[in-house]
Amino acid sequence: xxxxxxxxxxxxxxLTSVAMTFALEPSAKGSKDWPQWRGPNRDNKSSQTGMLTNxxxxxxxxxxxxxxxxxxxxxxxxxxxxxYSTGNVEGSQSVIAVDLGSQKILWTQPLTDNTKxxxxxxxxxxxxxxxxxxxxxxxxxxSCLKSADGSVVWKKEFNKEWRGRMMSGWGYSxxxxxxxxxxxCTPGSSDAMIVALDKMTGDEVWKSAVPDQGEAGKPGAGxxxxxxSNGAGVKQYVQLIGRGLIGVRASDGKHLWSxxxxxxxxxxxxxxxxxxxxxxGSSGYGxxxxxxxxxxxxxxxxxxxxxxxxPGKELQNHxxxxxxxxxxxxxxxxxxxxFPVCVDLLSxxxxxxxxxxxxxxxxxxxxxxxxxxxxxxxxxxxxxVEATPEKFTLKGVxxxxxxxxxxxxxxxxCNGKLYLREQNTLMCYEIAKN
Numbered sequence: 001x002x003x004x005x006x007x008x009x010x011x012x013x014x015l016t017s018v019a020m021t022f023a024l025e026p027s028a029k030g031s032k033d034w035p036q037w038r039g040p041n042r043d044n045k046s047s048q049t050g051m052l053t054n055x056x057x058x059x060x061x062x063x064x065x066x067x068x069x070x071x072x073x074x075x076x077x078x079x080x081x082x083x084y085s086t087g088n089v090e091g092s093q094s095v096i097a098v099d100l101g102s103q104k105i106l107w108t109q110p111l112t113d114n115t116k117x118x119x120x121x122x123x124x125x126x127x128x129x130x131x132x133x134x135x136x137x138x139x140x141x142x143s144c145l146k147s148a149d150g151s152v153v154w155k156k157e158f159n160k161e162w163r164g165r166m167m168s169g170w171g172y173s174x175x176x177x178x179x180x181x182x183x184x185c186t187p188g189s190s191d192a193m194i195v196a197l198d199k200m201t202g203d204e205v206w207k208s209a210v211p212d213q214g215e216a217g218k219p220g221a222g223x224x225x226x227x228x229s230n231g232a233g234v235k236q237y238v239q240l241i242g243r244g245l246i247g248v249r250a251s252d253g254k255h256l257w258s259x260x261x262x263x264x265x266x267x268x269x270x271x272x273x274x275x276x277x278x279x280x281g282s283s284g285y286g287x288x289x290x291x292x293x294x295x296x297x298x299x300x301x302x303x304x305x306x307x308x309x310x311p312g313k314e315l316q317n318h319x320x321x322x323x324x325x326x327x328x329x330x331x332x333x334x335x336x337x338x339f340p341v342c343v344d345l346l347s348x349x350x351x352x353x354x355x356x357x358x359x360x361x362x363x364x365x366x367x368x369x370x371x372x373x374x375x376x377x378x379x380x381x382x383x384x385v386e387a388t389p390e391k392f393t394l395k396g397v398x399x400x401x402x403x404x405x406x407x408x409x410x411x412x413x414c415n416g417k418l419y420l421r422e423q424n425t426l427m428c429y430e431i432a433k434n
Contacts (some may be wrong), residue, residue: 034078034414035128037175038271039367042227044323046369046413052431053372055384059398060418060429068105069096069426072122075410076419076426079128082106082147085421086122086135088114093122093137095150098426109150112137121423123173123223125410127183129199134183138171140164142185144202154202158185162192162207165220167242168267173223177237179250186239188221193255194237194248208253210246214260216287218242222268223319229274231295232302238279240268245281247295247302257295257304264288264312269319273329273345279304280345284318284335284363292348308348315343315350320365321410323373325387330373331366332356338364338377342389354392359383365410376411376420379403400427 029049038044052060070087077084083098092110099106114120117138127134132153133145140158145151158164158172164187166172177184183199193210197203212219224240228250235250244263247256262268264285273280282290289311293304310316315333322331327345332338333353338361340354356364362378368387372395375383380403386393400407402425409421416432 032415033080034412036077036178037075037125037127037225038321042177042271044321044367045325046367048369048413048416050433051370051372051413051416052433053370053395055396055398059382059396060431062401063417063428063430064103065401065425065427066098066103066105067424068108069421069424070094070122071120071423073119073406073408074122074421075125076412076421077126077128078412078414078419079147083419083426084126084128084133085426086124086126086137087424088121093139095126095133095135095145097147097150107150109145109152111135111143111152111155112139112141117169117171119170123171125175127176127178129178132199134176134178134199136172136174136176136185138173140172140187142176142183142197144183144199156197156202158187162187162195163189165189167218167220167222170223170267172221173269174221175225177226177228179228184226184237186221186226186241188241190219193221193241193246194226194239194253196253206253208248208255210241210248210255210258212243213258214243214263216260217244217263217268218265224269225271227272227274229279229295231274231277231279232297234297234302236302238272238274240270240272240281240283242268244268245272245279245293245304247279247304256302259291259293259304259306261306261309262289262291270317270321273322273324275324275345278307278345280322280329282315282317282322284312284316286312286335288312288316288335290315290317290348292345307346310348315341315348318363319408320363323366323368325368328389330368330387332364332375336363338362338375340364340375340385340392342392344389351389352392354385354394359394359397362406365408367411367413369413374411374413374418376407378406378408380407382411382420402427
C-alpha cells in the first residue's frame, strides 16, 4: 500500500506539472529567438503562430517601453531573455543589451566615436552567435563582442584593412552574416567587396574581388546585407552593392555573376530574396527598379539569366525590405511611398496593390508572421495586412505610443511580442492571442 501511495503521488505531481506547463505556456507557438537581421533564416519571417489576426481600432496592447537605446534606426535581435540593438549614446556608437524579464538596460558598450554623415545614428542589427555578437558600425568597422557583458573581443576597420568604400556618404548599414566558422561583411572595395573572417579571431579567410560590370549605380558597397543561396547547385553569398546584385562563391570568394540593371545612383538598400535557383532584387530612387534572375551553371561558374525587369515606376522597393511567402512577394512599392503590393515572384505580375495613404506616409518596413504582414510606415503608423495573393485585406492600423522622426527601424515579431524601436525608445506590444 505505501508503494501504491507513493506511485499515486508521483503521478499526481507529474500531472500537476504538465498542467502547470500548459497553463504557463504562451498561446503563440514557434521559435522564441530572432538572432539576426531579418530573423533566424534571414528571410524576414517569424515561425510564430497563435497571433492576433485582427487588431481592431486601437491596435495591440502596449506591454512596456523603455528608454536608453540611443539615436538610430537599427532593428533588434532577440536571443533567450535578452534583446540587442545599436545606437548613438553620449558621443559613441554603441551596442545596447536589454534584459527582457526586468525590461532594463543590462549594458551599453561604446564601439566608435559618432561619425558625421547624413542621417546620423546607428543602422546595424547585431548578429548573435553563441556567446558572441557581431556588429558593423556606420563608420565601417566590424566588431566582435561577448554577449554577456559587451566586452570587445576583436575589431577590424574597413578602410584600414581593405580600403573600404561606400557608394554614397550615408554610412555603412550592413548587418553581418555568421555562417559556420566565418563572419562575412562588405567593405566595398574592388579587390575586397566582400570579406570572410574567422569569427573567433577576426583573421581574414578570403576577400572577393568584384570588378564593375555595368554602368548603372556607383562603385562601392550598398546599404544591404548578405544572404546565402545555393542557386545552380553552388553555395554562394548574394549581396546588393552599388552596382547591383552579385554572387560570390562561398568556398573562396570567387566572383560568379553580377546583375547591374536594378542599381540606382543614390543608394541600393533592400536585402535581396533568394529561392532555389532564383534571386530577386530591387532598389528605389528615380533610376532603380526590380528584377528576377535565374542562376544557371556555366562550366565552373554561374550565370545570372534575367527573367524579367520592371522599371521603378512599375515596381520598386525604396527601403523597408521584402518578404517571400509561398510564391508571392510582399513589400512597400514606390520611392518613399510604401504602397502595399503583392507580386508573383516568377512572373513579376502584380496581384494587388493597396493605397498606403489610407494607412501612413513614407516607406514601409515589414515583417511576416502567422499569415500576415506587418507594415511599419515612416510616419509611425503600423498596419496588419493579410498575406494572400487573392486581394488586399487590411486587418488593423495603430499609431505607436512614441514617434519621434522617421520610423525606419524594422519591426520584429518574437515570442508573441511585436518590438518597435523608435530612436531612444524601445516599445513592446502584445500580439499573441489570449
